[in-house]
Amino acid sequence: MTFTGKVEGLHVTPRSFLPMRNMEKLQLIEGLGVEGDRHSINEAFHSDRPEEGRQITFFEAETLEALKRDHHIILKPEQHRRNVTTRGVPLNHLVGRRFRVGTCVVEATRLTTPCRHIEQITGLEIYEVLLHRAGLNAKIVKGGEIHLGDIIEPE
Template structure:
């Protein structure tokens, strides 16, 4: 099954490391991911079915940062986000997602 980037996730810890280690703060419109998750290693969700709120997602491929991100944001982040740029997911079942909803893996 080909996974399209219907929903994209990025880890809060990645954004925090950029801020802490490189003094770079990316706003949501700059990192361009749909959902920011905390305490969830998105690399572990590749090929896995999981829930965010009422929505069932299937983890696809890991994102690679887009080269245009540097000139658009005026920040040198592409190389720093390599292998940490988030996860593309397919929506298997739609529903509602609210701020604070947990990410739950299928058992």
């Protein structure tokens, strides 16, 4: 599989329910998660069900555009509650594969399933329209710093 995409947004929050902040860069810690993000410090809504494969999460910018185009739902990049907003990356086809984000490498573990939690937080009825396109979970194989605009491509 070949593709060349890029990092369009970076987002982090230290605790469940809190708004995500847009960042210029994120520090990825190999085998653990995103520095300062709730998943890396067991402060996430789902942290009572730990999962090695949920160290970093991705979401397609194209899905945000589809929600607006097809459902008139305005969901901002910092509202999808994943760490990285991607463009030009076929996230749903990457389960089980490794790919590079800038100088880092991640291994996709499973598709993210939407949960009603995001409706509570955003006040938007988006659960059903996010089915099958709620993003991707991954492990961090090679850590480092990632930045806005970094290239995303297969390893």
